[in-house]
Amino acid sequence: MRNSIAAFLLVASIAAASVRAQDVRQLGPHVHGQTRVQVVVDGDTLDVSLVIPGADAVGFEHPPAGPVEAAAYKNAVAKLRVSRRWLQPSAAAACVPVSVEVSPHGYGQDAVVGMHAELEAIYRFRCSHVSALDAIDVRLVDVFPATHTIVADVLLHDGALRQELDPGMVRIDLKP
Amino acid sequence: MELVRLTWKSLRQRRAGASLTVFTIALSVFLLLGVERVRTDARQGFASTVAGTDLIVGARSGSVNLLLYSIFHVGEATNNITWKTYEQIAAMPDVAWTVPLSLGDSHRGFRVMGTSRNFFVHYRYGRGQPLDFDRGGPFDDLYDAVVGAEVARRLQYKIGDRIVLAHGLGGPASAMHADKPFRIVGVLAPTGTPVDATVAVSLEAIEAIHVDWRSGVRLPGVGGNAADARHLDLTPKAITACLVGLKSRLSAFAFQRAVNDYPEEPLLAILPGVALGELWHLIGTAENTLRIISAMVVVVGMMGMLTGLLSMLNERRREMAILRAVGASAGTVFALLVVESVVLTTAGAILGYLLLYAVLVLSHQYVLAHFGLSLDVAPALSEWGLLGAVMCLGLVAGCIPGWIAYRRSLVDGLQVRL
Known part of the structure; x- marks a missing residue:
């Protein structure tokens, strides 16, 4: 819980920061306990991307040191890769996962001492009945209990909107 | 009973x-x-003031601040972004169209907005309605102006009328760009948006009326008269913000990240609906x-x-x-x-x-x-x-x-x- 209230205006991307740290000094938001989700629906394609603080997903924000930390890191990445347990578009929309891409920032060569780390994941679905896509359930707290709130930016054909899911809320409404 | x-x-x-x-x-x-x-x-x-625009790009400030100033013309003025940056944004592969916006001057209490003809093509409001002309059409000549419905109604303007823009927000002590008057060539139909209370001119026109201004002071004769200004390089140096339409919505967030991480200039790309959501939250x-x-x-x-x-x-x-x-x-x-x-x-x-x-x-x-x-x-x-x-x-x-x-x-x- 301490993490959930520790808001740091630091590091959007450790990779970007480390590469450009010498000439460009700009840092994005990084709030422990808060996962940022972005949802786009275009045609029959549904894209969901999320950025979760390393502290919430892995438990630490530095390159794994030793087998215990390495296992924790691998476990977190594996949980993000297998999304069907916690990321569920409306069943009626019959969305099938097409691709998953998980990118760690700050856990490898790009790590900068004292900086934050995070995991980014991008999921693409193809939906047979996209008109029935009413909502997406994001049960991230089931796999990463340190998740406190989810801030979701949703881009639909008729505009964009933001939804904040407080503890206990899992549904991103796509037809508000 | x-x-x-x-x-x-x-x-x-x-x-x-x-x-x-x-x-x-x-x-x-x-x-x-x-x-x-x-x-x-x-x-x-x-919510219906801006539709069909995927993102608004401006100098880094707050998303609500950028939205309010660039679209609703209220609140604190944001920094400008350089023309070079704008050109680079417009040239990004995901970008379908852009509409530059330049604010700063005024006309009898109404905002003057420098923009391109793209504004009349791509700007949408309500449920995606395009702008309609009640009379006339878009600006063509350097000193053409298009006025919103409210401007025309309040000031009783008609096609062909000559208007003079004020430097800055106007007021008794403000300098007037009287040496370079504009001719009204179009009156927009009412939209119920801030466009109604706007005088739109080309970005080149904004440059033209400021050619004899140096460091915020007018130096008469430096840039020549209205006719001379036509022969100068009127490429804008800076704009306030730009509206961006993407080829595919799927690239919206990646584009937003690219703009927000733009190394050469501190920029902010916002999704209008999300910024409005923040405003409602406030x-x-x-x-x-x-x-x-x-x-x-x-x-x-x-x-x-x-x-x-x-x-x-x-x-x-x-x-x-x-x-x-x-x-x-x-x-x-x-x-x-x-x-x-x-x-x-x-x-x-x-x-x-x-x-x-x-x-x-x-x-x-x-x-x-x-x-x-x-x-x-x-x-x-x-x-x-x-x-x-x-x-x-x-x-x-x-x-x-x-x-x-x-x-x-x-x-x-x-x-x-x-």
Whole structure:
């Protein structure tokens, strides 16, 4: 819980920061306990991307040191890769996962001492009945209990909107 | 049916008091529905001001600040972004179109906006409606101007009129760009958006009127007259913000990240709907306060009705006794008071509803013209819910005098009174 209230205006991307740290000094938001989700629906394609603080997903924000930390890191990445347990578009929309891409920032060569780390994941679905896509359930707290709130930016054909899911809320409404 | 007839006759006996009660409830319903209508239409108006634009890009500030200044022309001015950066953004592979916006000057209290002809092609409002010209068309010549509907109406402009822009926001001490007057070539149809109160000119025109300005001071003769300026390089140096349309929505967030991480200049890309959501979040408390106040006014109206019914109870003991004497049950007496309350509430609600729509019909054009707020005259679904709540409140309020009359009528029936 301490993490959930520790808001740091630091590091959007450790990779970007480390590469450009010498000439460009700009840092994005990084709030422990808060996962940022972005949802786009275009045609029959549904894209969901999320950025979760390393502290919430892995438990630490530095390159794994030793087998215990390495296992924790691998476990977190594996949980993000297998999304069907916690990321569920409306069943009626019959969305099938097409691709998953998980990118760690700050856990490898790009790590900068004292900086934050995070995991980014991008999921693409193809939906047979996209008109029935009413909502997406994001049960991230089931796999990463340190998740406190989810801030979701949703881009639909008729505009964009933001939804904040407080503890206990899992549904991103796509037809508000 | 008999009960309604009795209620009607009873109310007719007390028509002055009943009318006042109905009027009080009508006013409170009018206020409740009016606040809700203005609230929802203001939200709708804000939400529909910019449609079909995927992102707005400006200098790094706050998303609400950027949205308010670049689109609604209110709030703190943001920094500018350089023309070179704008060109690089426009050249990004995901970008389908861009519309540059440059704010700063004014004309008789109205904002002057430098832009490109793309503005008239890609800007959408409401449910994706494009801009329509009431008269004329887009600017073509360097010194052409297009005015919004409100500008034309208030200043009684027509095609061919000459106007002079003021440097900055105007005011008595402001310098005028009098050496480079503009000709009105187009008047836009009303949109209910800030475009109505805008004078649009080309970005090159903005440069042209500032060629003889150096470091914020005008140096007459430096850039030559209006004709000379036509031969100068009028490529803009900076703009306030730009609207961006993407080839595919799927690239929106990646584009947003790319812009926000743009290394050469601190930029901010916002999704208009998300920024509006943040704005609603900020003003939600004030809105709720307004709603609570209007709900309290309804409660006060109901209390007025309750006071009226209760104060009448003593005077109506004889009426109740006669009713009991002719065979009415205690339950009928209870029902009579409740029906009275419901009738008064219904009459007040209907009158308040009619009053609201009369005011909406009469003031719709005025509010649009003077406040830029488009009030929807058609009934809204949410209003039925509020009316239902008012009716329930009236029913509950009627139960109190009904219960007292019920109890009294039992006691009165057993007592001998002289």
